[in-house]
Amino acid sequence: MTEATFPQCRISAERLLNPETTERLLNKLVEVPGIRRMLLNGQRIPGIIPYGPAKGLANPHPMRKTIKVGDQDVELQVHVGNVLLELESRDAIPALKAACESVFTDFTFRIQEGRYMKTEPSLVDYCKYGPNADKEMLGMADPSSKSKPVILQGIK
């Protein structure tokens, strides 16, 4: 479970982010020391159309791409709208802001501080993960999701 003492931030820009911009932003963010966890939030873009008359057809979409963050390939499954971050301390916030300013040059953005990730396992989490859930994963993904987190090598 997330320690309630870790500060959390949300970066949201005026526009939904293209994969190229997301890549640039994340590559700036991985250089910032003190980020524990990161979550890309946005509208889901499925590879196969899940319902409707076109159900089952492939869904080619330019906003769903594999981007490279640090040394890792990250497959985007959403059209990124917000980036949620859990930090080790509030000291990282000025660096985050500087990273965002260098990327968001054409439109505005804001960084908010608050609580954006789940701090207690919900009933659905309990059903899915049981009593010994991996605390790092709580609140990071839909419990029904089969995708796994990407581990980024930080600078520590």
Next chain:
Amino acid sequence: MAYKPQYCAGQTIVADNRRKQMDPAHKLEKLREVSDKDLVLIMGHRVPGSAYKSAHPPLAEQQEPACPVRKLVTATDGAKAGDRIRYIQFSDSMYNAPCHPYLRSYLEAYRFRGIDPGTLSGRQIVECRERDLEKYSRDLVNTELFDPALTGVRGCTVHGHSLRLDENGMMFDMLQRCILDKKSGIVKIVKDQVGVPLDGEVKVGKPMDAKWIKSHSTIYHSLVGTAYRDDAELVEYIQRIHSLRVKYGFMPKEA
């Protein structure tokens, strides 16, 4: 004195645009030329050039009962031919799209005949006889009611109207029915309204520029356009309606 409809209250450009769109005497500005064949492709109800399927025999071949209303009301072309009922559905971005669901239903009721509009928060569907629909959809797509970036012809998976626009200025579409060609700046529709890929692509022109969008918007938006609260007349009107509704329920009478 003959009754002159006022259509809606308000003193701002947004209210002006709403009145213009609702007023059948106002000719909608034609901005693009999407051919009839392309419209049929976008809607996806029939193969272009194929015959209209019918739900009943033409009215002329039917024995109609003696009915004074039938004598008063002329049937539309689609009804005369006995066409099926088909639909077109639109999503309009809250970021200053030139039209929006409530207004669509109003303006269609003022301008078109034989329709059944359905209004929802983020989408608006209009159902009518197939050949009438094709005639009406010409107005809905080719005129100032439509913007290639901010309006979507979406039969299903409609969400996107309340989301931020993407970096290219396009409204989110999970099925990516239309694509902005960055080189030419033209929006191309590559899937029909329910997301089935088209054999070709339908060009619907360039998205309108920011100045045009702002001056033709019919949506109040405090961040990207005209704020609702800036329209004193409309606020006064809404407050009056609200007050009367609260005081007298469904039988508003001023004391």
